[in-house]
Amino acid sequence: MKVLAIDVGGTAIKSALVHADGTIEDFRELATPPVIAEGILEAAKGYNDYAAVGICTAGLVDYKNGVVIFSSAALGYHDNEPLAEEIGSVVGVPVVVENDVNAAAMGEAMFGAGRGCSDFVCLTYGTSIGGALYLNGGLYRGSRNMAGEIGHVATHAFGKPCPCGKRGCYSEYASVTALVNEAKKINAAYDSGRAIVAHLDSDPALLEVVQTWAHEVCVGLMGVVHTFDPPRVILGGGLMSDDGMIQLIRKALPDHILDSYSSVEIVGAETGNQAGLLGAAALAMEAVNRA
Ligand SMILES: [Zn+2]
Numbered sequence: 001m002k003v004l005a006i007d008v009g010g011t012a013i014k015s016a017l018v019h020a021d022g023t024i025e026d027f028r029e030l031a032t033p034p035v036i037a038e039g040i041l042e043a044a045k046g047y048n049d050y051a052a053v054g055i056c057t058a059g060l061v062d063y064k065n066g067v068v069i070f071s072s073a074a075l076g077y078h079d080n081e082p083l084a085e086e087i088g089s090v091v092g093v094p095v096v097v098e099n100d101v102n103a104a105a106m107g108e109a110m111f112g113a114g115r116g117c118s119d120f121v122c123l124t125y126g127t128s129i130g131g132a133l134y135l136n137g138g139l140y141r142g143s144r145n146m147a148g149e150i151g152h153v154a155t156h157a158f159g160k161p162c163p164c165g166k167r168g169c170y171s172e173y174a175s176v177t178a179l180v181n182e183a184k185k186i187n188a189a190y191d192s193g194r195a196i197v198a199h200l201d202s203d204p205a206l207l208e209v210v211q212t213w214a215h216e217v218c219v220g221l222m223g224v225v226h227t228f229d230p231p232r233v234i235l236g237g238g239l240m241s242d243d244g245m246i247q248l249i250r251k252a253l254p255d256h257i258l259d260s261y262s263s264v265e266i267v268g269a270e271t272g273n274q275a276g277l278l279g280a281a282a283l284a285m286e287a288v289n290r291a
Helices: 036-044 083-091 100-111 176-183 193-199 204-228 243-255 272-290
Strands: 002-008 012-019 024-031 053-057 060-062 067-070 095-099 120-125 129-135 138-140 232-236 265-268
Touching (some): 012 036, 036 053, 053 083, 060 095, 083 095, 095 100, 095 272, 100 120, 129 204, 176 193, 204 243
Parallel strands (some): 053 095
Antiparallel strands (some): 002 012, 060 067, 120 129, 129 138
């Protein structure tokens, strides 16, 4: 089986055919146009013989009905856009749409660090923190397609204001942006996750900042681990591809989780910068297998 995977981002629409073993073929990329559906149809041109289309996108998505409820203004969707229907009526095969964080978790389940695991929580650390729940062998989406918003669970009462309008949210303390903001207080050159990883071994002050951040990460993991008791938690985002970061988080974890949960595995995501495409492909394959 092969499916067409489409990853809609703010700057580019990436597309490729993906085989059942995760092999990616005929990768293409085009600049994201003002009308997203037109861009997706343009991206789909020239691909043949695929069983289904999987699309992942930023925003709030109603997976069951294939509708993008809303997304950031940077992406040109209209509210409640029936994307699966719009694309499906042209390509003539089943189309599934899901938000990028849930898609990434599906990609990990089928092709990455979640293989062989029927329950895990997937957290993605970047400018904010995204979360997805994979429970009993499938995504748990909640009643409003909004389950897994762990980035907006408060870890500090009366804490920093968050763009969501509340205070003390996990994202404001444990995202990569939060880490970079603290690291820049030591040295303005520590302005990205990459710069921080590069200087971690040579600057003890930076290491201390990262260790404090690792505890902030673990406070969020405490909630997740104590609530869901998963055998595994998968940490994604560019910074978490560094094994040293994962080690620092593992080291801080026992201060926060109860001993009874100590066998939980904390692992880095494996699909990396292909998380979007492999996630979209995994969703399309799941839809075909279910049909
Ligand atoms: Zn918030």
